[in-house]
Amino acid sequence: MADTLRHLLELALDPAAAPAAIAGAPLPHSMRAAVVRRADAEMFRDRPSEEKDPRESLHVEEVPIPPLGPNEVLIAPMASALNFNTVWTSIFEPVPTHRFLERFAAESAAGARHDLDHHVVGSDAAGVVVRVGPGVTRWRPGDRVTVHCNYVDVEGPHGHDDSMIDDRQRIWGFETNFGALAELSMVKANQLMPMPTHLSWEEAACLSLTLATSYRMLVGRNAARMKQGDIVLVWGATGGLGGFAVQLVRNGGGIPVCVVSSEEKVALLRSLGVDLVIDRAAEGYEFWADGEQQPSEWRRFGSRIRELTGGEDPDIVFEHPGRQTFGASVFVVRRGGTVVTCASTSGYMHSYDNRYLWMNLKRVVGSHFANYREAWEANRLVDRGMIHPILTRTYALDAVADAAxxxxxxxxxxxxxxxxxASEEGQGVRDPDKRARFSDDLRAWSRLR
Ligand SMILES: NC(=O)c1ccc[n+]([C@@H]2O[C@H](COP(=O)([O-])OP(=O)(O)OC[C@H]3O[C@@H](n4cnc5c(N)ncnc54)[C@H](OP(=O)(O)O)[C@@H]3O)[C@@H](O)[C@H]2O)c1
Structure with a gap:
């Protein structure tokens, strides 16, 4: 780390330092960041998706410091987290993300700053504010923050009920440049939230993107709107989205039916008190095989769910695997129930039997990240110890491609x-007494190894 950056961080992390002193400390001329390069966009053209390797395309290198504009904030991420969008960026699927930056550049001069040959990625951070741009009134240098990834001005009319509906809404560090996997990162002031005081930097950094997405899908008023007693089928229940979905379902008085793919994951969920678990690998489901849906497999899966629930079908299916599971999800959700989907990891061209949807009055609801309020409410649940981080492993920035x-x-x-x-794990906790109160839960969820 350069001496200028070290000095800036020492000052910004000193609770006694005045915001003006932090703002007056010099910035380094360049920074280390994880980037994909525009010139590499075709490098995997002839390979199947599963062989496209982020270790060849995601580089940590020295790049210029992002320029700060109105209502923007420069933060020093102490930690970040890997999200699947960085996997998509580094395998250039479904499109190279430089196309998003080019589209942003065509929109405005502010957007044009983002269209560079390198794309700094990363959409989750916990860190400290080091500069605020003109017009920022709620945040000051020295504030310790977590960052959500909804990047939007809401200058147009459509986003005023729900900023995710704004036609210029973007995901920071995926559809914008200057993401979180860098020594300094540029965000909008309306992305900041107070960092939970009992967590370390890396615990706080692994929350927002997947937690707030799950919160909107299940709890917020814009998607499935789970209620007490609802049975919720959670695909990938120990993954980034699923691990938070399980906690949200239990907090809200719902009944999770969890799907995972190994004995260890089943055992882990059981140890957390989750009883209704399906091991999709051990039970060998193939819902989509040889390019075709397999309705007999949907039925076998539906019977298994009823066996676990005492004959009931799920009120909600928490869907993200996509092509391989979507037909089964539409089939098993109860009459009048909701499939809520935010992704298509296994492929985005879905097929399903529409007769089950219309005749049984089922709904499919699309959901994407979360608006500021939803992200804030999810962050508040963490701060109150009602949701816990599910951090299982921490990598150095230089090894981020291994994580991808x-x-x-x-x-x-x-x-x-x-x-x-951050130089090592465990730094950044400000309230050790509060941490001690939640220590059993923190240990339980971080056992997700
Ligand atoms: N729209 C949004 O705002 C948004 C936000 C966050 C994430 N996403 C997307 O959501 C997806 C999941 O993200 P994540 O962070 O939860 O990823 P993750 O940590 O990899 O977890 C996903 C889990 O899904 C399960 N899974 C994967 N492929 C499957 C398949 N073919 N059939 C059944 N289960 C499968 C796996 O669990 P088992 O192997 O144990 O079953 C895996 O652990 C990604 O595509 C990501 O881009 C979208």
Whole structure:
């Protein structure tokens, strides 16, 4: 780390330092960041998706410091986390993300700053504010923050009920440049939230993207709106989205039916008090095989769910695997129930039997990340110890491509953290007494290894 950056961080993390002193400390001329390069966009053209390797395309290198504009904030991420969008960016699927930056540039001069040959990725961070731009009134240098990834101005009319509906809404560090996997990162002031005081940097950094997405899908007023007693089928129940979905369902008085793919994951969920678990690998489901849906497999799966629930079908299916599971999800959800979907990991061209949807008055609801309020409410649940991080492993910034490969090959569980400016795990906790009160839960969820 350069001396200028070290000095800036020492000052920003000193609770006695005045915001003006932090704002006056010099910035370094460049920074280390995880990037994909525009010139590499075609490098995997002839390979199947599963062989496209982020370790060849995701580089940690020295890049210029992002320029700060109105209502923007420069933060120093102490830690970040890996999300699947960084896997998509680094395998250039479904499109190279430089296309998003080019589209942003065509929109405005502010957007044009983002269209560079390198794309700094990363959509989750916990860190400290080091500069605020003109017009920022709620945040000051020295504030310790977590960052959600909904990047939007709401200058147009459509986003005023729900900023996710705004036609210029973007995901920070995926559809914008200057993401979280860098020594300094540029965000909008309306992305900031107070960092939970009992968590370390890496624990706080692994929350927002997947937790707030799950919160909107299940709890917020914009998607499935789970109620007490609802049976919720959760695909990938120890993954980034699923691990938070299970906690939200239990907090809200719902009944999770969890699907995972190994004995270890089943045992882990059982140890957390989750009884209704299906091991999709051991039970050998093939809902979509040889390019075709397999309705007999949907029926076998539906029977298994009824066996676990005492004959009931799920009120809600929490869907993200996509093509391989979507037909089964539509089939098993109860009459009048909701399939809520935010992704298509196994392929985005879905097919399902529409007769089951219309005749049984089922709904499919699309959901995407979360608006500021939903992200804030999810962050508040963490701060109150009602939701816990599911961090299973932490990587150094230099090894971020290894983390992306682990996620791409489904070799991970829970969330993967990345230390950016923090020198080791465990730093950043401000309220050890509060942490002690939640220590059993924190240990239980971080056992997701
Ligand atoms: N729209 C949004 O705002 C948003 C936000 C977050 C994530 N996403 C997307 O959601 C997807 C999941 O993200 P994540 O962070 O939860 O990833 P993750 O940590 O990899 O977890 C996903 C889990 O899904 C299960 N899974 C994977 N492929 C499957 C398949 N073919 N059939 C059944 N289960 C499968 C796996 O669990 P088992 O192997 O144990 O079953 C895996 O652990 C990604 O595509 C991501 O891009 C979208």
């Amino acid at each position: 490969w682990a996620m791409h090959t489904n070799a991970h569980t829970g969330k993967l953290g990345v230390l950016v400016n």
